Amino acid sequence: MPLNDTLDFLRAWLRDPRGIGAVTPSGAALARLMTSHVSQLDGPVIELGPGTGALTRALLARGVPPHRLALIEADPHFAKALSRRYPQAKILRMDAAQLGQTDSLFGNERACAVVSGLPLLSMPASQVAAIVQGVFERQLRAGGMFYQFTYGMRCPLPAALLLRLNLQAQRVGSALLNLPPAAVYRISQRPDILIAA
Secondary structure (H helix, E strand, O other), rough: OHHHHHHHHOOOOOOOHHHHHHHHHHHHHHHHHHOOHHHHHOOOOOOOOOOHHHHHHHHHHHOHHHHHEEEEEEOOOHHHHHHHOOOOOOEEOOHHHHHHHHOOOEEEOOEEEEEEEOOHHOOOOHHHHHHHHHHHHHHEEEEEEEEEEEOOOOOOOHHHHHHHOEEEEEEEEEEEOOOOOOEEEEEEEEOOOHHHO
């Protein structure tokens, strides 16, 4: 991790601790775990809250072409730095909660995966619900996966929200070497349940 990225991240945290959610960027172990399944998927990828680009670098290393990557970043300093660093990627400076009011970021094609570095546990429940609902209704294709990490002890999406949106969450692993240690969850649509008439 470049020293400049760590300093930029710390400055952003000082400006908005609740909005950033961590004092340091995601480490290499967490980035590898968050992106480990993306190379098996075929399609564009959306990253929520890329910050300094720790997960972005891992996505590119996994073979996601830069022009097939959309980075959603609300912080203007991070968004500007990402635009310089990844000119071929689609950078949108916006709140991820607006994704439900936005047409597919890739035209007629929807993303195969969303990778989120957003601090969901420190966000209002209504904002978390808007993000997740917008992703599944407007941005992810059928069968697409939403990857989220957390420093908490359980899935950062409330069970009631998962139930309401017909979603399921599965813990895919832990990055114990990350500072702080983190767990990664894969959120997907529940398979349709056929009811016999």
